[in-house]
Amino acid sequence: MTPPSSKMVPLRCLLFLVASYFCHLGGTAAGDDKLMTRDSGIWNETSERSGSVAFTAVKTNNQRLGYKQAVKFEKVLLNEGYGYRAHNGIFCAPRTGVYVFTSSLLHQGEGITVHFAIVHEGRLMAGFHANAEWEQFSQTVIIRVRRGETVSVRNLRGNNPTIYGDEFSTFSGYLLK
Known part of the structure; x- marks a missing residue:
């Protein structure tokens, strides 16, 4: 008789492949892939139900960010539905609906003005900027997103600004309805 755990491995692989198929729509201008990944390696059954x-x-x-490059938020505090991917900083919607997205960035004082935006499928939804010195700045949008579409926070200028880490900069989103 086969142990129960060995039966679950093919099921988990099948679920991951199906989810990957729905979220894999090709690359972005910056070369980021849109392949959905799971941080924990197992599905959160409660959020799926x-x-x-x-x-x-x-x-x-x-x-330090180049022109149109996505900000990568490395530490994931919550990822219900597994839409956010820390390796490229891009959210890929697992469901169609109205979403709220917000981001707060801390610009490292470099003597340059910086411009960023919350971007949906390559289109600027809302911009935000900071002046030449250390400054915290933020933006929030409510938009309709279809399953498989992407949202990210991107640099809008070619002056290669540095966004400060140390858990001062954030990116959040949730399905409103």
């Missing part, structure tokens, strides 16, 4: 989608991630490392 309830349909909840919510995430919060914070930056732990400083990041």
Whole structure:
């Protein structure tokens, strides 16, 4: 007789492949893939049954960003529905609906003005900026997102600013309805 745990491995693999298929829509301009991944390696069965989608991630490392590059928030505090991917900083919607997204960034004082935006499928939804010195700045949007579409926080200028980590910069979102 086969042990119960060996039967679960193929089922988990099948679930991951199905979820990956729905979220894999091709690359973005920055070359980021859209393959959905799971941070914990196992599905959160409660969030899948309830349909909840919510995430919060914070930056732990400083990041110098090129033009249109996504900010990577490395430390994931919550990832219900597994839409946020820390390896590229991009949220890929697991369900269609109205979402709330918010981001707060701390610009490392470099003597330059910086411009960032919450971006949905390559389109600027709302911009935000900081002046030349250390400054915390934020933005919030409520938008309709279809399953498989992406949302990220991106640099809008070519002056290579540094976003400060140390858990001062955040990116969050949740399915409103």
